[in-house]
Amino acid sequence: MRNAEFNDPRLVAVYDAECPWGRDDDFFLAEVGEAAEARVLDFGCGTGRLALALAAAGHTVTGVDPARASLEAARAKPGADRVTWVEGGWEVLPTGPYDVALMTSHVAQFVVDDEEWRQVLAALRRALRTGGRLLFDSRDPADRRWERWNPVDSRRSVHLPAGPVVLTWTDVTAVRDGVVHFTRHYRFGDDELRGEAMLRFRTEQELRGCLDEAGFRVERIHGGWQGEPVGVGDDGEFVVVATAV
Incomplete structure (x- = not known):
């Protein structure tokens, strides 16, 4: 099965146990926390680990994911009634306006096809107000x-x-x-x-180009969860913060 860890209920339970709260969640929660009571769109929300924490922090959260088994696990967790859960891919993304859009846990890399990636970014831009922020992570191919x-x-x-x-x-x-x-x-x-x-492992240049084409201005790209420059440290990440223009 393709992406079975998100679609098979037995493996969804393994995913939840294998992927507890981490430094990446701390980063995204802190970034969103800069805006009091933000309207947040969590695309690829999975089993809801971050979406639930954002809702508990006082934000208005919509979690979108194509994997029904993952969403069912999210809906069964304490505090799930504070989040609006939507099943589907980029085609069902609401038009907002949202203050922040997220793609965490390397969701961006599961979008392999270039045309689909452009459609995802375009849909996220439509969901955000002008000045809203897009936050996501993608592993550095280097x-x-x-x-x-x-x-x-x-x-x-x-x-x-x-x-x-x-x-x-x-x-x-x-x-x-x-x-x-x-x-x-x-x-x-x-x-x-x-x-x-x-x-899909996209280079920094590829990410910047696609974001610019989709109507985003890249504010910063970190190489790790402590704000390290790209290529410094052991995280091997592109942690992207972009603004809708």
């Missing part, structure tokens, strides 16, 4: 993070809150034209599930 996605370095045990320990690992199957193809493995005892996925 960091070559996919070289660590192998059965040895990526192997880990995930402890579910009420269930078995799940063994997971990743195996890269192809790298071409800026797109990394890989398989995620999940072993539940004697039962193994697999999920196929692709991620």
Whole structure:
């Protein structure tokens, strides 16, 4: 199954246990927190970790995601009634006006096709008021993070809150034209599930060009979650802050 960790209920539970609150969430929460009671659009909200925290902080939040299983997990969490949940992709993005739009947890990289990426950015621009901000993360291809996605370095045990320990690992199957193809493995005892996925690694120049074309001005791009310059530190990120013009 493509992107099974978001679409298979068993693997959604693994994703939630494997991906707790982190420094990236701290960054985005702090950035949005600069605007009191902001209207926030969280595109690719997944199981709602950040959307729920933003709502608890007093913001008006809409969470949009194409994966029904992930949204069902989000809707079942405490405080979910404070968020407006919408199932679908860029085609269902509301027109706003929003103060902030987010794509976190490398959602931008799951948009592999260039034309679809342009449509996503255009839809996000329509959703934002002039002067509103777009915040997202994308891995720096110069960091070559996919070289660590192998059965040895990526192997880990995930402890579910009420269930078995799940063994997971990743195996890269192809790298071409800026797109990394890989398989995620999940072993539940004697039962193994697999999920196929692709991620697009865009350069900083590519990101800046697409944002400019879509009607955004890039304010800053960090290389990590502490505001490091690009290429400095171990995070290997492009953390983008752009303004709708």
